[in-house]
Amino acid sequence: MMDILRYHWYDLGVISGIVMIRYYRANYRTLSMPQKYLIANFIALLVHQFEEYRFPGGFPNVMNTAVHNSATPDRYPLNADSAMWTNVLSTYGFYLPVIFFPEVAWFGLASVLFGFAQIGIHAILMNMKLGAIYNPGLTSVVLGFVPIGMKYIRYMQEHGLLSTRDWVLGFIGAGSVGYLLLLKCTFGWLPDHNTPYPFTPSEMTRWGARLAGLA
Numbered sequence: 312m313m314d315i316l317r318y319h320w321y322d323l324g325v326i327s328g329i330v331m332i333r334y335y336r337a338n339y340r341t342l343s344m345p346q347k348y349l350i351a352n353f354i355a356l357l358v359h360q361f362e363e364y365r366f367p368g369g370f371p372n373v374m375n376t377a378v379h380n381s382a383t384p385d386r387y388p389l390n391a392d393s394a395m396w397t398n399v400l401s402t403y404g405f406y407l408p409v410i411f412f413p414e415v416a417w418f419g420l421a422s423v424l425f426g427f428a429q430i431g432i433h434a435i436l437m438n439m440k441l442g443a444i445y446n447p448g449l450t451s452v453v454l455g456f457v458p459i460g461m462k463y464i465r466y467m468q469e470h471g472l473l474s475t476r477d478w479v480l481g482f483i484g485a486g487s488v489g490y491l492l493l494l495k496c497t498f499g500w501l502p503d504h505n506t507p508y509p510f511t512p513s514e515m516t517r518w519g520a521r522l523a524g525l526a
Contacts, residue, residue: 346410355442362447365517369518369525369526373441388497417476417478421488426456
């Protein structure tokens, strides 16, 4: 069961996306505008993960080879286990709960700011390392996280729903999630040269890696 999740969590995310779309349609009239934006942000995350790992895919190779210059890019520093935990926790432990607590403005803002941080990773860091204009995950950042996040913030600001306190806590929340999930979990505690959970050959050679010249 765990291996199915470990190697197909991004495929299973499609099911979560369909369920959320049905939830949105069934509750459209009762959902607040902040909730609608946060639902869109949640779906954008699922699309982002699918773009990174399935189609065009190739993110594991890009991250381990281009960014970290790994000698064993199928397993270090990012591996199938750490990728699963980081993404599943951020999706269902962070991006999903904010939808049901829209009145906690800083919580929703934190998820939006966390999405904005992907600009630095995908649009700047990874493209500079690759010397390219595309890497797996970039499209959903530019067309998903950025416009949705900007509309959410604009709405919240125009309706006086974001205080200075919310901005401070939002940045702290986004920074804390990034630090714990990315720096400590993904690239601190879970990297293992001898991990029994390497990425599969297909995960390493999907189109994103080929476009970047790494496969």
